[in-house]
Amino acid sequence: MQNSGMMLAQMSEETTKQIGEMYKVLEEVPSWGLKAVVMLSIFTAVGVIVLWQRQKQIAKNQVDVAKLLEQLIEKK
Numbered sequence: 001m002q003n004s005g006m007m008l009a010q011m012s013e014e015t016t017k018q019i020g021e022m023y024k025v026l027e028e029v030p031s032w033g034l035k036a037v038v039m040l041s042i043f044t045a046v047g048v049i050v051l052w053q054r055q056k057q058i059a060k061n062q063v064d065v066a067k068l069l070e071q072l073i074e075k076k
Helices: 002-010 013-028 031-075
Strands: none
Touching: none
Protein backbone atom coordinates (compact mmCIF):
# COMPACT_ATOMS: atom_id res chain seq x y z
CA MET A 1 0.00 0.00 0.00
CA GLN A 2 2.95 2.31 0.66
CA ASN A 3 4.13 1.97 -2.95
CA SER A 4 0.72 2.89 -4.32
CA GLY A 5 0.64 5.91 -2.00
CA MET A 6 4.03 7.03 -3.30
CA MET A 7 2.87 6.59 -6.90
CA LEU A 8 -0.29 8.57 -6.22
CA ALA A 9 1.77 11.38 -4.70
CA GLN A 10 3.77 11.71 -7.92
CA MET A 11 0.67 11.89 -10.16
CA SER A 12 -1.32 14.97 -11.00
CA GLU A 13 -4.25 15.86 -8.79
CA GLU A 14 -6.79 15.12 -11.52
CA THR A 15 -5.34 11.66 -12.14
CA THR A 16 -5.39 10.93 -8.42
CA LYS A 17 -9.07 11.95 -8.25
CA GLN A 18 -9.92 9.69 -11.20
CA ILE A 19 -8.14 6.74 -9.59
CA GLY A 20 -9.98 7.42 -6.32
CA GLU A 21 -13.30 7.46 -8.19
CA MET A 22 -12.46 4.13 -9.80
CA TYR A 23 -11.71 2.61 -6.39
CA LYS A 24 -15.05 3.89 -5.08
CA VAL A 25 -16.91 2.36 -8.03
CA LEU A 26 -15.14 -0.97 -7.51
CA GLU A 27 -16.00 -0.93 -3.81
CA GLU A 28 -19.69 -0.49 -4.67
CA VAL A 29 -19.74 -3.45 -7.08
CA PRO A 30 -21.20 -6.52 -5.36
CA SER A 31 -18.84 -9.47 -5.03
CA TRP A 32 -21.14 -11.66 -7.14
CA GLY A 33 -20.81 -9.11 -9.94
CA LEU A 34 -17.07 -9.55 -10.15
CA LYS A 35 -17.44 -13.32 -9.97
CA ALA A 36 -19.98 -13.17 -12.81
CA VAL A 37 -17.55 -11.18 -14.95
CA VAL A 38 -14.78 -13.69 -14.29
CA MET A 39 -17.07 -16.64 -15.09
CA LEU A 40 -18.31 -14.94 -18.25
CA SER A 41 -14.71 -14.36 -19.33
CA ILE A 42 -13.88 -18.03 -18.74
CA PHE A 43 -16.95 -19.24 -20.64
CA THR A 44 -16.13 -16.88 -23.50
CA ALA A 45 -12.54 -18.13 -23.67
CA VAL A 46 -13.66 -21.77 -23.65
CA GLY A 47 -16.26 -21.03 -26.33
CA VAL A 48 -13.68 -19.36 -28.55
CA ILE A 49 -11.31 -22.31 -28.16
CA VAL A 50 -14.08 -24.81 -28.97
CA LEU A 51 -15.14 -22.84 -32.06
CA TRP A 52 -11.52 -22.52 -33.19
CA GLN A 53 -11.00 -26.29 -32.87
CA ARG A 54 -14.24 -26.92 -34.78
CA GLN A 55 -13.25 -24.58 -37.60
CA LYS A 56 -9.83 -26.21 -37.73
CA GLN A 57 -11.44 -29.63 -38.13
CA ILE A 58 -13.83 -28.34 -40.82
CA ALA A 59 -10.88 -26.90 -42.77
CA LYS A 60 -9.02 -30.21 -42.48
CA ASN A 61 -12.08 -32.08 -43.74
CA GLN A 62 -12.38 -29.71 -46.71
CA VAL A 63 -8.75 -30.33 -47.63
CA ASP A 64 -9.33 -34.09 -47.39
CA VAL A 65 -12.40 -33.85 -49.66
CA ALA A 66 -10.43 -31.78 -52.17
CA LYS A 67 -7.63 -34.38 -52.21
CA LEU A 68 -10.19 -37.17 -52.68
CA LEU A 69 -11.82 -35.33 -55.60
CA GLU A 70 -8.40 -34.74 -57.13
CA GLN A 71 -7.62 -38.45 -56.90
CA LEU A 72 -10.98 -39.34 -58.49
CA ILE A 73 -10.36 -36.93 -61.37
CA GLU A 74 -6.88 -38.38 -61.95
CA LYS A 75 -8.25 -41.96 -62.12
CA LYS A 76 -10.59 -41.11 -64.99
